[in-house]
Amino acid sequence: MFFFSTDYLLWVLLPTILLTGWAAWRVRSTYGRWSKVDSGIGLNAFDFARRLLDRQGLTDVRIEPTPGQLTDHYDPRGKVLRVSQAVASGQIGRSDDPARGAPSVPSGNLSVAAAAVIAHEVGHALQDHQRDPWMQVRSVIVPAAQIGSNLGPWLVVGGLIFQIEGLALAGLLAFGAAVVFTLVTLPVEIGASGKALAFVEGLGMVGERQDGARAVLKAAAWTYVAAALTAILTFLYYAFLVFGRRD
Numbered sequence: 180m181f182f183f184s185t186d187y188l189l190w191v192l193l194p195t196i197l198l199t200g201w202a203a204w205r206v207r208s209t210y211g212r213w214s215k216v217d218s219g220i221g222l223n224a225f226d227f228a229r230r231l232l233d234r235q236g237l238t239d240v241r242i243e244p245t246p247g248q249l250t251d252h253y254d255p256r257g258k259v260l261r262v263s264q265a266v267a268s269g270q271i272g273r274s275d276d277p278a279r280g281a282p283s284v285p286s287g288n289l290s291v292a293a294a295a296v297i298a299h300e301v302g303h304a305l306q307d308h309q310r311d312p313w314m315q316v317r318s319v320i321v322p323a324a325q326i327g328s329n330l331g332p333w334l335v336v337g338g339l340i341f342q343i344e345g346l347a348l349a350g351l352l353a354f355g356a357a358v359v360f361t362l363v364t365l366p367v368e369i370g371a372s373g374k375a376l377a378f379v380e381g382l383g384m385v386g387e388r389q390d391g392a393r394a395v396l397k398a399a400a401w402t403y404v405a406a407a408l409t410a411i412l413t414f415l416y417y418a419f420l421v422f423g424r425r426d
C-alpha cells in the first residue's frame with residue numbers, strides 16, 4: 180500500500196513529523212518564556228483588545244472569551260474576536276508549574292506573549308475591514324480546500340487501485356486546492372503579525388518586550404510554514420504516484 184511505502188515514510192512522513200514537531204515545540208517554548216514577562220501595558224486582555232480595535236475604528240467588532248489554549252481567533256463572519264481563557268488569564272507557561280514562586284506577571288496584567296497574540300488577532304480584524312486581497316482569496320477557496328484535503332487523497336488512492344486515471348487526477352487537483360489554501364494562508368498570517376507589531380509598538384511596547392512579541396509571532400508563523408511544506412510534500416508524493424505509474 181502506497182501510504183506505508185519506504186518512499187512515503189522517508190520523503191513525506193519523516194520530514195513532516197520533524198518539521199511540525201519542531202514548530203510546535205518552538206511555539207510552546209517561546210510562548211512559555213514570554214508569558215512570564217509583563218508587557219507593561221497595564222491592561223487586562225479584554226481591555227487591551229478593545230483599545231486596539233477601537234483605535235483602528237473597529238468599534239463594531241465584539242470580543243468574547245473562548246475555552247482552551249492558543250484557540251484565539253478572529254471570526255470574520257460574526258465580526259467577533261475570541262480570546263482564549265489561557266491568554267485572558269495570562270496562565271500559559273505557569274499552569275504547568277503552579278508551585279513556582281511569585282508570578283512575575285500580576286494577575287490582570289497582560290504578558291508580552293498574550294499581548295502579541297491579541298494584537299495578531301486584531302490584525303486579522305483589520306485585514307477583514309480593509310478587505311485584504313489574500314484574506315479574500317483564502318475565504319473563497321476554503322470550501323474547495325476542505326473538500327480537497329478530505330476527499331482528494333481517497334480519490335487518488337481509488338484512482339490508482341481501480342486504474343482510473345481521471346479519478347486519480349481529479350483527486351490530485353482537489354488536493355491541490357488544499358495546498359493553495361496553505362500557501363495563501365502565509366501572507367494572511369504574516370500580514371496580521373506585521374500589523375500586530377506596529378500596534379504594540381504604538382502602545383509603548385518597545386525594546387526587549389517588542390523583541391519578545393516578535394519572537395512569539397515568528398514562532399507562530401513557522402507553524403503555518405510547516406503546514407504549507409507538509410501539504411506541498413504530500414501533494415508531490417501523490418503526483419509522483421499518479422504520474423509515475425504512467426507507461
Ligand SMILES: [Zn+2]
Nearest residue numbers: 299303368371
Ligand atoms: Zn492568525
